[in-house]
Structures are given as structure tokens and as C-alpha cells.
Amino acid sequence: xxxxxxxxxxxxxxxxxxxxxxxxxxxxxxxxxxxxxxxxxxxxxxxxxxxxxxxxxxxxxxxxxxxxxxxxxxxxxxxxxxxxxxxxxxxxxxxxxxxxxxxxxxxxxxxxxxxxxxxxxxxxxxxxxxxxxxxxxxxxxxxxx
Amino acid sequence: xxxxxxxxxxxxxxxxxxxxxxxxxxxxxxxxxxxxxxxxxxxxxxxxxxxxxxxxxxxxxxxxxxxxxxxxxxxxxxxxxxxxxxxxxxxxxxxxxxxxxxxxxxxxxxxxxxxxxxxxxxxxxxxxxxxxxxxxxxxxxxxxxxxxxxxxxxxxxxxxxxxxxxxxxxxxxxxxxxxxxxxxxxxxxxxxxxxxxxxxxxxxxxxxxxxxxxxxxxxxxxxxxxxxxxxxxxxxxxxxxxxxxxxxxxxxxxxxxxxxxxxxxxxxxxxxxxxxxxxxxxxxxxxxxxxxxxxxxxxxxxxxxxxxxxxxxxxxxxxxxxxxxxxxxxxxxxxxxxxxxxxxxxxxxxxxxxxxxxxxxxxxxxxxxxxxxxxxxxxxxxxxxxxxxxxxxxxxxxxxxxxxxxxxxxxxxxxxxxxxxxxxxxxxxxxxxxxxxxxxxxxxxxxxxxxxxxxxxxxxxxxxxxxxxxxxxxxxxxxxxxxxxxxxxxxxxxxxxxxxxxxxxxxxxxxxxxxxxxxxxxxxxxxxxxxxxxxxxxxxxxxxxxxxxxxxxxxxxxxxxxxxxxxxxxxxxxxxxxxxxxxxxxxxxxxxxxxxxxxxxxxxxxxxxxxxxxxxxxxxxxxxxxxxxxx
Numbered sequence: 151x152x153x154x155x156x157x158x159x160x161x162x163x164x165x166x167x168x169x170x171x172x173x174x175x176x177x178x179x180x181x182x183x184x185x186x187x188x189x190x191x192x193x194x195x196x197x198x199x200x201x202x203x204x205x206x207x208x209x210x211x212x213x214x215x216x217x218x219x220x221x222x223x224x225x226x227x228x229x230x231x232x233x234x235x236x237x238x239x240x241x242x243x244x245x246x247x248x249x250x251x252x253x254x255x256x257x258x259x260x261x262x263x264x265x266x267x268x269x270x271x272x273x274x275x276x277x278x279x280x281x282x283x284x285x286x287x288x289x290x291x292x293x294x295x
Numbered sequence: 296x297x298x299x300x301x302x303x304x305x306x307x308x309x310x311x312x313x314x315x316x317x318x319x320x321x322x323x324x325x326x327x328x329x330x331x332x333x334x335x336x337x338x339x340x341x342x343x344x345x346x347x348x349x350x351x352x353x354x355x356x357x358x359x360x361x362x363x364x365x366x367x368x369x370x371x372x373x374x375x376x377x378x379x380x381x382x383x384x385x386x387x388x389x390x391x392x393x394x395x396x397x398x399x400x401x402x403x404x405x406x407x408x409x410x411x412x413x414x415x416x417x418x419x420x421x422x423x424x425x426x427x428x429x430x431x432x433x434x435x436x437x438x439x440x441x442x443x444x445x446x447x448x449x450x451x452x453x454x455x456x457x458x459x460x461x462x463x464x465x466x467x468x469x470x471x472x473x474x475x476x477x478x479x480x481x482x483x484x485x486x487x488x489x490x491x492x493x494x495x496x497x498x499x500x501x502x503x504x505x506x507x508x509x510x511x512x513x514x515x516x517x518x519x520x521x522x523x524x525x526x527x528x529x530x531x532x533x534x535x536x537x538x539x540x541x542x543x544x545x546x547x548x549x550x551x552x553x554x555x556x557x558x559x560x561x562x563x564x565x566x567x568x569x570x571x572x573x574x575x576x577x578x579x580x581x582x583x584x585x586x587x588x589x590x591x592x593x594x595x596x597x598x599x600x601x602x603x604x605x606x607x608x609x610x611x612x613x614x615x616x617x618x619x620x621x622x623x624x625x626x627x628x629x630x631x632x633x634x635x636x637x638x639x640x641x642x643x644x645x646x647x648x649x650x651x652x653x654x655x656x657x658x659x660x661x662x663x664x665x666x667x668x669x670x671x672x673x674x675x676x677x678x679x680x681x682x683x684x685x686x687x688x689x690x691x692x693x694x695x696x697x698x699x700x701x702x703x704x705x706x707x708x709x710x711x712x713x714x715x716x717x718x719x720x721x722x723x724x725x726x727x728x729x730x731x732x733x734x735x736x737x738x739x740x741x742x743x744x745x746x747x748x749x750x751x752x753x754x755x756x757x758x759x760x761x762x763x764x765x766x767x768x769x770x771x772x773x774x775x776x777x778x779x780x781x782x783x784x785x786x787x788x789x790x791x792x793x794x795x796x797x798x799x800x801x802x803x804x805x806x807x808x809x810x811x812x813x814x815x816x817x818x819x820x821x822x823x824x825x826x827x828x829x830x831x832x833x834x835x836x837x838x839x840x841x842x843x844x845x846x847x848x849x850x851x852x853x854x855x856x857x858x859x860x861x862x863x864x865x866x867x868x869x870x871x872x873x874x875x876x877x878x879x880x881x882x883x884x885x886x887x888x889x890x891x892x893x894x895x896x897x898x899x900x901x902x903x904x905x906x907x908x909x910x911x912x913x914x915x916x917x918x919x920x921x922x923x924x925x926x
Contacts, residue, residue: 162714162718164714164715164717164718164721164722165714165717165718167721168717168718168721168722171721171725216710217707217710217711245710246709246710246711246713246714246717247706247709247710248709248757249706249709250812267713267717268717269713269716269717269720269749269750269753270720270746270750270753271717271720271721271723271724271725271746272724274717274720274721
């Protein structure tokens with residue numbers, strides 16, 4: 151499973167730490183690449199900006215927060231879906247918001263899942279576990295193009 | 296011819312007279328001569344009648360009353376006697392006779408007897424009777440007066456009109472029927488008429504009055520006819536009681552006065568024109584409206600009171616209207632019309648036109664109202680409306696901006712307030728997990744409190760957000776199956792707390808029109824409350840159904856849980872108001888406030904009843920609730 155990279159797009163360093171801790175508690179040992187705003191996420195995915203010259207990343211899954219500095223999550227999602235290489239990339243919205251608007255827009259823009267971050271850490275760990283289990287173990291990606 | 300010859304000739308002449316019975320009587324009244332007229336009239340030949348007494352010619356009644364003897368006595372006393380009356384023929388039939396007796400004497404004044412002349416005047420009598428009947432039954436009063444002003448004849452209408460009986464009038468001066476104040480003049484007029492009799496109306500322009508027996512007067516119209524008769528010149532007066540006509544005239548005059556008054560005082564200008572558009576009537580309001588005295592308007596055409604651009608079209612309109620059989624209609628149906636004051640000012644008017652035929656003439660009457668003020672008022676209303684709309688637009692924009700801000704605020708609250716809580720909870724847990732060997736139980740207990748506080752706060756944030764959301768969210772109306780939703784919520788609660796023993800009774804078929812998402816939140820709040828407050832019951836009972844209160848259908852969620860004190864019933868629906876401590880029952884105190892808002896947004900109201908320790912019932916109405924099952 152080590153070849154399956156997780157791209158975590160998260161501006162909040164505490165949430166980042168908690169996600170990583172949850173992965174660890176759930177024995178998810180995949181490489182986690184962290185982008186701390188929307189621009190960085192896109193740079194990583196498309197080998198641009200600070201990541202120009204690097205190989206564009208094709209992660210197993212993108213865990214995408216919605217509220218992000220510079221470019222917000224919905225726009226990142228839109229750009230991912232607009233790009234031929236990434237348009238089938240599994241994107242899980244992982245956010246504090248339970249606004250209906252956000253959910254609807256996310257799914258409209260092609261999100262694969264929408265998960266609200268629980269405040270209760272035990273629930274948080276459980277959510278992470280199920281996400282990892284599903285997207286990293288059970289889910290089969292289409293063949294690379 | 297000697298005198299004897301003359302006498303003989305005279306006898307022959309008398310004998311041959313056929314229209315008059317001329318014969319002689321002896322002093323006792325026996326017939327001593329006869330002629331052809333006597334045979335014609337009475338039917339006897341000479342031989343039959345000579346020596347007979349004249350009573351043979353009288354009716355039995357007249358004989359009984361001694362009339363024949365009286366006639367002879369009168370002739371004897373006065374020299375002659377005239378009479379009229381029924382006489383009898385030989386065959387017993389009667390006829391109306393005019394008779395003259397003349398006493399005859401010789402040169403020594405010895406009474407020789409009587410000459411009698413009889414004429415059959417039946418026809419004249421009949422025509423007289425007809426004349427009298429005609430007069431008697433004439434609809435007008437008729438009175439005949441002799442040359443001295445005495446009443447000779449009156450008819451029934453005179454009796455009726457003046458209130459006298461006939462006997463009271465005959466022989467009286469005609470002035471009896473004339474009001475006292477006219478007596479002097481009347482006698483003079485009468486003399487003038489006698490001097491120059493002619494058929495004419497009396498009074499000539501003066502008002503004439505009759506005087507009734509009871510002293511009252513009444514207006515009359517009198518026609519005069521001179522009649523020549525045997526009694527000298529008579530005057531036939533025809534008297535018509537014109538009380539009714541006067542009254543009608545008076546009423547008409549009043550009516551016209553009133554009409555003139557109405558027209559004069561009308562608020563609307565009233566102008567009548569003939570078919571050539573010449574003005575025949577121009578009332579006060581018209582004078583004021585057009586600033587033109589009637590004197591200057593009458594006889595002019597309407598043209599001068601309308602702006603030049605309308606003149607040609609207008610006369611055509613009037614002509615067209617004249618062709619129609621419509622009596623009236625409003626003008627300017629196709630657009631505003633304008634009047635023109637003499638000072639040149641144009642003003643908007645509202646007009647209607649009517650037509651009527653008056654004699655040979657066709658008249659058009661237009662009624663005009665100056666609607667400048669109304670137009671101004673309408674303009675003002677329109678301006679105010681525009682202003683108001685502008686203001687509404689501004690306010691709406693402001694409100695939308697405020698709403699946007701609020702949404703952004705809510706969003707950041709939901710997003711940003713939760714993130715630190717997650718940190719607090721997560722790292723507390725990390726401490727408990729990674730450093731449990733360095734913490735004693737008290738320390739661990741504190742960290743658990745930190746965690747539970749952060750979770751509580753997260754719940755509170757969610758509830759407040761929901762409350763805000765149900766207030767501002769846009770309503771979408773659809774048919775909502777409340778029973779189905781309630782079933783689903785209860786099923787979910789059962790899954791959450793499988794160990795609970797709850798008897799839930801949900802009435803099927805509760806359908807309403809409303810926003811499905813909000814109604815789900817509503818029922819979730821109510822059923823979760825019921826679920827929560829029955830937690831300590833060995834057998835919890837929750838019921839969702841429909842009831843009737845004050846004649847209105849309402850929904851109710853009942854439970855047999857902790858209940859509440861009715862003294863605090865009004866606090867229930869206020870945000871953050873709680874009747875239980877968190878250690879009794881957890882909760883944020885926002886659920887029922889949310890319920891209230893959702894119900895209000897559906898045009899209903901919510902209230903609660905409860906008894907401490909026995910249970911609570913929350914009622915709510917929805918304007919879209921179907922009631923057919925309750926009727």
C-alpha cells in the first residue's frame with residue numbers, strides 16, 4: 151500500500167496533526183503529502199509553481215478541506231475535474247462545514263464523498279479509519295490514462 | 296170679394312192647415328170646429344170630435360188633477376193660456392203638445408168660447424231632452440244664465456264641483472259661484488258680454504276661481520256661448536275645474552326649478568348643444584371650469600372649449616354618436632381628453648355624452664369633470680409608489696447584504712469555531728492516550744471534562760446554526776408525509792438506543808404542504824425531545840398524531856416523560872431556555888425555539904402542555920395541514 155499516496159489539503163496544523171495521528175492509530179502508513187492551501191495543492195498535483203519541475207502527483211486520494219487560503223476547496227476540486235489527467239481522481243471533502251450549500255456544490259463539482267470532521271476525536275478517528283479502509287483498500291481506481 | 300167671402304176663405308184656410316190643430320171650443324170646452332191639422336195630430340175626423348169635450352185630449356192623470364178645466368179658467372182669466380204637455384191621440388198613443396188657448400168674445404164682450412191651437416212638438420221636445428242630457432252629463436260644468444245674470448240651468452258637474460244641490464242654484468245670481476272679491480268686476484264683465492255676445496273664453500289671461508258652497512275656491516277655466524232663445528238671450532258657461540291641471544303645472548314648474556337648481560349647483564360642468572354643436576345650456580360649473588360666463592358661451596360652438604388638435608375629430612365623434620341609438624356613453628374611452636379654458640390653459644377631463652330628441656331637434660348633453668386634481672393625485676401616488684419601490688429595492692439590497700453577511704458569519708462560525716474545538720478534544724484525547732502514565736485519575740478526569748465541554752460547545756454551535764438556518768432558508772413547498780418522516784426518525788432513534796423500551800404510536804396519513812427539510816428538522820427536534828425526556832421510563836410512550844383544538848386541526852407529539860411545570864410553559868420556546876439541568880437531561884435549549892420558527896414559517900403556531908413527572912405534549916398547527924381525515 152505504500153505506493154498509494156494521500157494528498158491532504160489542510161490549512162489547520164492542528165487538524166493536520168489530528169489526521170496524521172488518526173492515520174497512525176488506524177495503521178494507515180501510506181505517504182501523506184500535505185498541502186496547506188489551495189494553490190499549493192494545485193501546484194503539487196500539476197507540477198507547477200513551487201513544485202515546477204517535480205513530477206505531478208497522482209495520489210490515491212485527495213482529502214480536501216473547503217475553507218482554504220488563496221484558493222478554496224471548491225475551486226481546487228473544479229480544477230482537478232477540469233484536468234484530463236486528474237478528472238477521475240477520488241476527492242473526499244473533509245470539512246468542518248455541514249452547510250447544505252457546501253455539500254450540494256461539492257457533489258455538483260464531482261466530489262466522491264463528503265465527510266464532516268467530528269469534534270469528538272474518537273469519532274474523528276473512526277471517520278478516518280473508514281475513509282482509509284474504503285478509499286485506500288477497497289476502492290479500485292480506473293486504470294491510469 | 297166681400298167680407299163674407301173673406302170669412303169663408305179664412306175658414307177654408309184654417310181647415311186646410313195640416314201641421315196645427317186649430318179648432319174652436321164652446322165656453323164649456325166642447326169642440327165646435329175641426330181642421331185637417333186636428334185630424335193629423337189627434338187622429339179624429341170632424342164628425343167624431345164635434346161636440347166632444349177637450350178632456351178627451353188629456354191623459355187620465357191630467358184629467359184626474361183637473362188640468363183641462365184649469366187651462367180653460369186661465370185662458371178665461373188671462374185672455375190666453377199656453378201649455379206644454381203630453382196629450383192623447385184617438386188610438387191612445389201620446390205625443391208632446393204645445394197648446395194655446397185664446398178666449399173669444401163678441402163685440403158685446405159676451406164669451407163665445409175658446410180658440411185652441413195645438414202643435415205636435417214631440418220631436419222638438421226630444422231634441423230638447425237630448426240637449427239637456429248632453430248638458431247634464433257633460434264632463435265639464437255647464438251653467439245657463441239669463442240676461443240678468445240669473446241661473447237658468449246647471450248640470451250635474453256644476454253640482455259636484457261647487458257642492459250645491461240644483462234647487463239651491465236655479466234662479467240665483469251667477470255671482471253665487473264667484474268669489475266675493477270678483478263680484479264688482481264680474482257684473483260689469485257680464486254686461487259687456489251681453490252687449491257684444493260672442494263665443495269666447497272668459498278671463499283672457501286672468502286666473503279664474505270658482506267659489507264652492509263650503510267657501511273654498513278652486514281654479515277654473517270658463518268658456519262663454521251666447522244662446523238666443525224664446526226667453527231672450529242666454530249665456531251658456533262651460534266651467535272646467537282645473538285644480539288637477541294647475542297642480543300638475545305647479546309640479547312641473549317645481550320640477551323644472553329643481554332641475555335648473557340641480558344643473559346650476561352641479562359640481563360637473565353640464566353643457567347642452569344642438570346638432571350644429573351650438574351651446575344651448577352652460578351651467579355654473581361649466582362657467583367656472585372654462586372661465587367663461589354663460590352669456591359668452593351660449594350660441595357658440597363647443598370648439599372653443601377644446602384644444603385645436605381635437606376639434607375636427609370631435610365633431611365627427613358627435614356625428615357618429617348621433618347615428619347610434621345609444622342614449623349615453625362615456626367619452627375618451629380610447630385615451631385622455633382635454634378641455635381648454637378661455638385663458639388658454641388645457642386641463643384633463645372626464646366626460647360623458649347623452650343624446651335626446653326634443654321635438655324636431657336632437658340635443659347632446661355633455662357632462663364634464665375637471666380631473667386635474669385627480670391626475671395630480673394619481674401622479675403623486677405614482678411618484679410615492681416609485682419612491683417606495685425604490686426604497687424597498689434599497690432596503691432589500693441592504694437586507695440581502697445583511698443576510699449575506701450573516702450567512703458568511705454563520706459559515707465561518709460553523710467552520711472556524713469547530714476547528715479549535717476539534718483541537719481541544721483531539722489533543723486532550725492524545726494526552727489521555729500518550730501520557731496516561733504521567734496523569735493521575737484527577738488529571739484524567741479534568742481532561743475528560745475538557746473533552747465533554749468542547750463536544751457540548753460543538754453541539755451548541757450546531758444547534759444555533761440550525762436555528763439561524765431555519766429562519767433564513769428559502770421555503771420550498773411540496774407535499775410532505777409527516778407520518779412517514781416521524782416513522783423514519785423513530786426508527787433511527789431505536790437504532791441509536793436499541794436498549795430503550797419505547798412504545799411509539801404514529802398516526803398514519805398526516806399530510807401537509809410545506810418545506811420538507813424544515814419539517815424534518817421540526818419532527819426530529821420534537822421526537823428527539825420525547826425520546827430524551829422518557830429516558831427514565833421503564834416503558835416510554837411516544838405518540839405523534841392529530842387532534843382538534845378550538846375547532847382547528849393540530850398535530851401533537853406526546854410523551855409520558857419528565858414533563859414540565861406549566862408555569863414555565865412560555866419559556867419553553869425561547870432559545871437557550873432550559874427547564875432541566877444538563878445532568879438531568881442534556882440539551883442546548885434551542886430545539887423548541889427552532890420548532891417554533893419552523894411552525895411560524897408554515898403559518899402556524901406551537902404551544903405545549905405538561906405535568907411534572909407525567910409527560911409533555913407539544914402541539915403545532917400548519918397552514919398546509921390537510922384536514923379531510925378529521926371531518
